[in-house]
Amino acid sequence: MPSASSTSATADDDILCEEQSPAPLSTDPPVPSTSLSTSVEVADAAKASKDATCFFGNVEKLYRLFSGSSQRWAILQKYGDVTLKSWSETRWESRVNSIEPLRYQAGKETSTQADIEAQISLPSTPRLIMLDESPVTMDKPVCFIDTDSDGKLCVQQSALQILQQIQQPVVVVAVVGLYRTGKSYLMNRLAGKQTGFALGSTIESKTKGIWIWCVPHPNEAGTTLVLLDTEGFGDVKKGDRKHDTNIFCLAVLLSSTLVYNSRGTIDDNAIMELQYVTELTECIKVKSSDKDADDSSEFVKFFPSFIWAVRDFTLELKVDGKDVTEDEYLDFALKLEHGTSRRVMEYNLPRECIQKFFPSRKCFTFPFPTAPEKMSCLESLDVAAISSEFLKVTDHFCKFVFHDSSVKRLKDGHTVTGRVLGHLAKTYVDTISSGSVPCLENAVIAMAVIENEAAVKKGLQVYQSGMEKLKESFPLELKDVSSEHQHLSSTATQAFMKRSFKDIDGKYLKSLEEKINELFDGYLCQNEQASKKLCEDLLSSLSAPMMENLKQGFYAKPGGYDLFCKDLEDIVNKYNSQTNKEVKAEEVLEEFLKQKSVDSKVILQADKKLSKKEKQLKEQNEKAVLLHQEIKAKEEKQRQLEEKMEAERQSNEERMRQMKEKMDEEMRLQREEAERAMDSKLREQADLMQKGFNEKADRMKQEIEEFKKQSTEAETNRAKEFAAILENANRGHEERMDLMMQNHREQMMAIQEMNPLNRCCIL
Structure with a gap:
């Protein structure tokens, strides 16, 4: 992107800002004027804070306009590579980078606006335009x-x-x-x-x-x-x-x-x-416990x-x-x-x-x-x-x-x-x-219920929104689904932590965690279903010539069994080369081979070229192949369970880290609040002593001592509450891990019990 020094602003490089003062409170993004060019010199805008704020605010309006409905977004996508992103609320550099592509797409961008003006009847009643962290500007009180x-x-x-x-x-x-x-x-x-x-x-x-x-x-x-x-x-x-x-x-x-x-x-x-x-x-009352105190x-x-x-x-x-x-x-x-x-x-x-x-x-x-x-x-x-x-x-x-x-x-x-x-x-x-009488304690408790419930909802929204986007790419490898789950779970927990407070026993965080795990299991199931369908469709396509040969009786002749086995081997090789990363590849192949074993037995018995002993050997070999595939399918399930266990372990580590950070922050704020109050009381006591109010100063000294005691007790109690929350959260993790470990042991025992004497394979 050209620097500010290398690019001169022109009349066409309008900053989408008609005035320097904040825009009045409006409630719906009117379609930005198509007569204004969005080919802007971003670096110049960033240097002038008012212009830059207005510019980025209008870029944000464009983003909100198109992302506000699937219909508008579809119009944007019609123009191919038009790029429109939400601006970052961190550094100016990030904001510049987030909208840099827009500079070179002004023509397409204005075309999208024209389409919206032509095709969509926008509501006349304004709505407030803002992202979660965007400022609100009212033009009047x-x-x-x-x-x-x-x-x-x-x-x-x-x-x-x-x-x-x-x-x-x-x-x-x-x-x-x-x-x-x-x-x-x-x-x-x-x-x-x-x-x-x-x-x-x-x-x-x-x-x-x-x-x-x-x-x-x-x-x-x-x-x-x-x-x-x-x-x-x-x-x-x-x-x-x-x-x-x-x-x-x-x-x-x-x-x-x-x-x-x-x-x-x-x-x-x-x-x-x-x-x-x-x-x-x-x-005003601070606590609800003693109304007369x-x-x-x-x-x-x-x-x-x-x-x-x-x-x-x-x-x-x-x-x-x-x-x-x-x-x-x-x-x-x-x-x-x-x-x-x-x-x-x-x-x-x-x-x-x-x-x-x-x-x-x-x-x-x-x-x-x-x-x-x-x-x-x-x-x-x-x-x-x-x-x-x-x-x-x-x-x-x-x-x-x-x-x-x-x-x-x-x-x-x-x-x-x-x-x-x-x-x-x-x-x-x-x-x-x-x-x-208004009571702060009661107000905070009522507020905590509202905010914590909303925090759970926000966390689920963050997680589900991300997983729904991932779902569009199903089927995927388990590690890819697990990796995105861990990332979104962490992001969802972060969103929850940002909004929640006074989750005394950690029940709201636990609720979020349980609901995310339920959703994760659901997405894993959907990914498996998508993988299963892909594998089944592939096998159906690959085996179509064989199925036609079976219908025509092609294999009902001397040497037909070997021809059938060769065709089956070709199908399996092609299938394996195309599905080596599919979560249901081994399971679907196992079912397919079981189905084909019925045809195989009929063809084997009808093949007059083979002796009785040869037929017995072929049959034993075929059973070994089926058993081998069954074991591979179970081993794949076991491997996937191990991946899921690792994902749970990593998710728990991240969740515990975030919880500790949140708790440390709350303890710091509680301590700072007590310190500010203590400083004020100490100043008041010193002033009373200086002015000769010794009796009042003595009473204030007693009050300070009692305040210190209460603050220490409050901090100790809060630390105990936090320790209990962490312990409960970790206990829940251990219970989930125990269930998965039990499942893992059962699968291992099932594999060991098969213990085939002969694993020779014709495939």
Whole structure:
């Protein structure tokens, strides 16, 4: 392929991209315009990330278009050597290589599109175009969680459908705060847009419920940025504090970064407006075992990072006359007071909750963006009309969110994808609407059932899809079928591992393994049937002249037996030369020779050229030949069983390796989660000691010791669970091997019992 330096782009080298911004969310690949050439300079495209992303995205659309149905693929195949592959999600070089042939097939490719336009009526309703790991781009946000006619929260199906198609890890950023404080503007900036989430220009709350916007993460390839804009708190028209609490609770549960948006300063009033944080202990449970226990000490393990965005900030960043940073300003505002009076306790409670629950805190102070009279049209203002200092802080805020916001994880560190996020939202909302308290443990258990069942289904789909393609080439040698089985079994297990989590006793992996083995046995049977048919058809063709001679009585004459034996020997030699790799070759030949032995006996007895003694010798020799062939057939079966045993052994080794990798990864995530929580608690304890809160620091020390103990126990228990899973998996393998070994011994004994005295063969 020519390099970028040796090839100049022309007008015809269009990159299939009409604009640089991400394409709007559409749901079905419209037929790409046939007026655009796909003869592209791929290296140039790869250098310009936006162009390249758009280019490869359109190649992916072409692939999805043709592979979406057998009818469309048949049209593609009509043009012979047109090559269209799915692009790799690894390196640019791989992506370039995967579509390189397309560069030289532009004419044929456009012809295929024309055929589709002419022959197929494409659906008018769009569908989301994406592969499992492809990013989802929405051109605008949609309502995610709303209230129904009864005033209960409900998840919108359209938003769930979008999330269901996001297989990538998600970074979830949610913004909460009082209504009419400019939350939506920040979300639009994070999405890289001027407009999107609704910005109201009146005193009424504009956003209702929770809205969602999914865009490719600007910094992290293979990750989706999910933005959640929430309904503003304190709307006098709504007047429902419980609703506000539920919205805040959902924002905390679903996000990996929580942005609290307020105006003016971080004073006592601003913190009191964040009283929702003090109610989280009543609104969220970690474990289901003890409903009355306070497990808020574990919140820090899975709560999001916390960002306080102070809008319209006009004060100097000074404390006691000294310049401070924004983060130091937040720490000063969250400083606790000494004392035990009710007033002090009420003053300290929200501050303690913020410090205790959230693993990290960050603060940004935004000046006024523009003149008051222009605030109502902020989203349509030219950049020149917006304060440069405001834009500077906004840019700093966005960069921080992009760089420091982590991927959303479940308790114990399991990565959340868009699909999982949708399930979680549905579980939490249904629980809240029923009047119950959301419980993380219950949500994870319910999620594990859904995801593990889907993981088994995905693994089977991967395996069966590959074997069905292999089936098109049946019959094959057993080693070829076994080799592909091992490869696909490993790939299927990998697909399962990628999606599964909390398969506590390994029952889902065992289910996948058993179903794959059942399918493998079925494919072996189908391969044998195909081999048997091929061998039988070949023998039928090769023996046709002999059958005609038998009908004509050609062998019913002196010397006819020798002629018959010679013809039979020729048939067998030709057959063996053409079927030496067929799995049913020996068995079919054995059956054929048994059938021909009937004709052979008749011809032998009628042959007057042979003496009685010669006939007896010929008959004995023929029996020896039949016995020899029967032994060969059994030995072939035994050899095939040995191949199957070796395939099982290798498959088990690979499966155990993958299981250990998965378990090591889960243990690492669990350990990292505990370490992050421990670091947060240690920082809090050190801060309490430094500020003279010795009693609180002592309580925190006890909490840390208990946390260490629980973390150690959890890690030990998990290690025991993993060991049991591996032991059970290996036991299942040993049971299968024992059955095959028993079968092998029985076959060996059957061969030995034959023990022919004479194995002379005329063939």
